[in-house]
Amino acid sequence: MSTSTSRADDFLVSALTTISAETEDPDFFLKERFATASYRVDEVPLESLTAWQVNDRLVHSSGRFFTVEGLSVRTNFGPTPQWSQPIIVQPDIGILGILVKKINGVYHFLMQVKMEPGNTSLVQYAATVQATQSNYQRIHGGRPTPYLEYFLKGTRRRILVDRLLSEHASWYLHKRNRNMVVEIPPDDEVPESDDFTWLTLGQLRRQLALGNVNMNARTVLACISYAVAGDLRVNRLTAADEFHAQAIASHNLERSDVDLAAAMTWLIDQKEVFTLDVRRIGLPDMSEWIFDGGSIRHRDGRYFRIIGLSVEATSREVGTWSQPMLEPVPGNLVAFICQRQSGVLRILTQAMVQPGTTDRLELAPTIQIAPGFCRDSRDLPPLVEYLTSPISRVRLDSVQSEDGGRFHRADTKHLVLEIPEDHHIEAPDNYRWMTLGLLGRLMRSGYYVNVEARSLMACLL
Numbered sequence: 001m002s003t004s005t006s007r008a009d010d011f012l013v014s015a016l017t018t019i020s021a022e023t024e025d026p027d028f029f030l031k032e033r034f035a036t037a038s039y040r041v042d043e044v045p046l047e048s049l050t051a052w053q054v055n056d057r058l059v060h061s062s063g064r065f066f067t068v069e070g071l072s073v074r075t076n077f078g079p080t081p082q083w084s085q086p087i088i089v090q091p092d093i094g095i096l097g098i099l100v101k102k103i104n105g106v107y108h109f110l111m112q113v114k115m116e117p118g119n120t121s122l123v124q125y126a127a128t129v130q131a132t133q134s135n136y137q138r139i140h141g142g143r144p145t146p147y148l149e150y151f152l153k154g155t156r157r158r159i160l161v162d163r164l165l166s167e168h169a170s171w172y173l174h175k176r177n178r179n180m181v182v183e184i185p186p187d188d189e190v191p192e193s194d195d196f197t198w199l200t201l202g203q204l205r206r207q208l209a210l211g212n213v214n215m216n217a218r219t220v221l222a223c224i225s226y227a228v229a230g231d232l233r234v235n236r237l238t239a240a241d242e243f244h245a246q247a248i249a250s251h252n253l254e255r256s257d258v259d260l261a262a263a264m265t266w267l268i269d270q271k272e273v274f275t276l277d278v279r280r281i282g283l284p285d286m287s288e289w290i291f292d293g294g295s296i297r298h299r300d301g302r303y304f305r306i307i308g309l310s311v312e313a314t315s316r317e318v319g320t321w322s323q324p325m326l327e328p329v330p331g332n333l334v335a336f337i338c339q340r341q342s343g344v345l346r347i348l349t350q351a352m353v354q355p356g357t358t359d360r361l362e363l364a365p366t367i368q369i370a371p372g373f374c375r376d377s378r379d380l381p382p383l384v385e386y387l388t389s390p391i392s393r394v395r396l397d398s399v400q401s402e403d404g405g406r407f408h409r410a411d412t413k414h415l416v417l418e419i420p421e422d423h424h425i426e427a428p429d430n431y432r433w434m435t436l437g438l439l440g441r442l443m444r445s446g447y448y449v450n451v452e453a454r455s456l457m458a459c460l461l
Contacts, residue, residue, distance in 0.1 A: 007160060011201065012226040012248065014107035015461055016239065018202035022103055026125075026203050030212060033113035033195055034123045037315035041117045044308045047293040049322045054291070056282035058306070058324055065132070066090035066406070068296070068306055068324055070281040070289075071173065077274045077353035077361070079379045084286040086296055086306050087173045087356060088326060088406060092133040093164070096216045097151040097180040099128045099190065100160065101198070108198035109181075110147070110190065116214065116404025117311045118325055120411055124214040124401065125207055128196070143317040146193055150182050158183045161223045165454070166362065166447050168402065169354035170370065171304070171326055173278070176358070176447075179220045195315060205240070205461040208398070215403050215455060222454035224461075225440040226251045243395050243418065246345040247436060247460045253344055254438040260445065263438055267363070267448060270351035270430050276360045303370075304328040307408060327408040328370065334452045335367040335415035337386055337425065338395070339433075346433040348383075348425065349453065362450040363442065366431070367415075382428055386417055393417050396459055412452075414459055436460070 023029055046054060051061045058068035071087040099110040114126035131145045149155040161181035168175070184190060199207075204221065207213050213221070226248050239245035283291060288299050296306035310322045337348045352364035367383055396416035403410070419425065434442075439457065442448040449457075 008226050008251075010102070010107050011224050014109075015201040015205065015226060015248070017106050017200040018206070020103070020106070020108065020198070020200050020203060022108055022198040023203065026197070026199055026207055027210075027212075029197050030113055030123065030125065030207075033315075036194070037115065037313065039115055039122055039314075040312040041122075042310045044310045044322065045294040046291075046296070046306065046308045046324060049308045049324065052308075052322070052324065054283070056284065058283070058296075064092075065323075068283070069173075070283045070286045071355060072279045072281050072285075073355045074277040075275055075353050075355075077276070084281065084288065085303065085355070086283065086286070086289065086326075088171055088175070089173045089280075090132065090175055094132040094177045095129050095148075095151050095180065096127050096177050096220050097129040097182060098217070098220050099147060099150055100181055100183050101188070101190065102186045103198060106200060108200055109204065110196055111199050111204070111217065112146075112193075113195045113197075114214065115313045115315050117309050117313070117323075118406065118408040118410065119214070119401050119404035120409050121211070121401070124212050124404075125199070125204070125217060126214045127217045127220055130214075130216045145317065146196070147190075150184065151180055156182055157185075157188075161220070163223050163443055165219060165443065165449075165451070166358060167451055168407075169356035169362070169450060171328075171356065171407065173280070173356040174358050175356065177216070177219070179223050181220060181224065201461055208400075208459050208461060209396075211399050211401065213458075214401060215451070218400070218455045218458035219451055221461060222457040223440070223443060225437065243345075246340065250345040250347075250436040251440065252437055254435040255441055259438055260441045263432070263434065263442060264445070264448075266432060267351060267361075271360050273430070274351070274353050274361055276353050276355070276357070278355055302329060309408065325408040326406060326410070328410050330409070330411070331369075332402075332410070332412040333367065333369045333387075333415065334365040334412055334456055335387065335417060336453075336456050337366040337383065337417050337419055339419045339423070339425070340421045341433065344435065346435055347439070348427060348431055349434050349439070350428075351430040351432075352450065354450070357450075358447045363434075363439070363448055363453055364450045365453050365456055368452055382431075383425070386419070387415070389417050389419075393419065396456075398459065400455060400459070412455075414456055416456065416460065
């Protein structure tokens with residue numbers, strides 16, 4: 001058995017292990033850690049933010065962290081050919097890293113209970129390390145980032161996953177993070193920290209269903225692939241249900257170089273069809289947006305607002321701070337339509353242009369809706385009629401938060417719908433059926449799968 005196959009077996013065993021002596025009750029651990037700290041988050045005027053200035057753009061006095069700027073967009077994708085909007089510019093490549101270790105022969109993942117000011121529930125399970133360069137270089141003057149040394153060049157351990165992937169391209173311009181899973185030997189002693197605990201992938205699957213895993217951890221978990229193995233440990237375990245078993249099997253299909261080359265050729269064809277021209281402009285140059293000192297908002301109340309937050313948190317590296325946040329119009333939704341074709345579970349994906357993408361477009365969920373972008377029914381994307389499918393076809397229905405470090409109360413409904421095998425779906429040319437195995441190969445190849453699709457993939461653990 002090859003090393004990569006053995007590793008996939010180990011991930012699969014962890015995904016099918018739902019009970020662990022390390023953390024018997026992840027729900028209780030999350031609630032306990034929440035109760036030990038104090039938090040306060042208040043909306044404040046942008047002009048009152050300490051160390052932030054607004055002129056042509058919103059910028060921190062250090063010149064680091066991020067800026068909020070204007071963006072002029074032209075594209076032939078979708079119903080609107082031209083618009084302007086605020087967008088977050090954060091050139092730093094952050095680290096999203098999870099430590100993994102075999103405990104009693106099963107992979108466990110070191111997860112932290114982390115407060116983010118934008119989260120509706122404030123605290124969630126997060127990756128071991130979740131930090132931008134500005135943060136882990138301590139520009140904020142706060143405490144060091146725990147476990148950072150395991151992910152830095154020269155001190156890191158065995159790398160199992162290492163992907164440079166995009167972030168929310170409707171709200172970020174060319175944002176990238178390094179998604180990592182690093183293994184440490186079973187006999188290595190890892191320093192204990194109160195807000196951290198070891199969980200199996202099976203335990204994380206339940207936390208995902210409850211909406212207790214943050215976006216930055218979900219994008220790392222989406223990079224994990226599984227093998228359908230003959231390992232005796234696997235044979236003693238079972239999937240949660242028939243659909244879960246089909247999803248696991250889908251990881252092992254269409255993974256060849258031939259399948260990858262065909263998918264990439266199709267994506268390049270889509271990049272020739274669709275155009276995207278973006279230009280950074282000053283905030284005052286956005287004619288449909290209003291800045292009155294309190295917030296930056298669209299004149300019709302659509303899309304999102306840029307607001308200020310004042311934050312106090314005893315569990316963070318810095319106890320008090322203030323910052324701008326993007327607050328979207330409520331009601332975001334992403335959905336995968338799945339279908340078994342000749343016994344193989346495939347997902348219908350679309351090539352989608354978003355203004356902040358690094359290379360014009362990426363693969364997105366079958367349906368991706370931000371309600372503020374829809375003026376009326378003519379703006380709704382294709383296939384929305386499937387959102388009214390009977391409950392018997394729903395395989396996942398959960399609400400997940402987006403990045404609570406930049407987005408305020410940005411909750412997204414996640415749906416996975418399984419359509420009967422004999423049903424034919426009429427989809428536009430920029431839609432394509434793919435297995436989870438092929439999506440995994442594409443993620444290893446560059447900026448091909450957007451963060452919304454990866455979030456849904458993580459929920460299929």
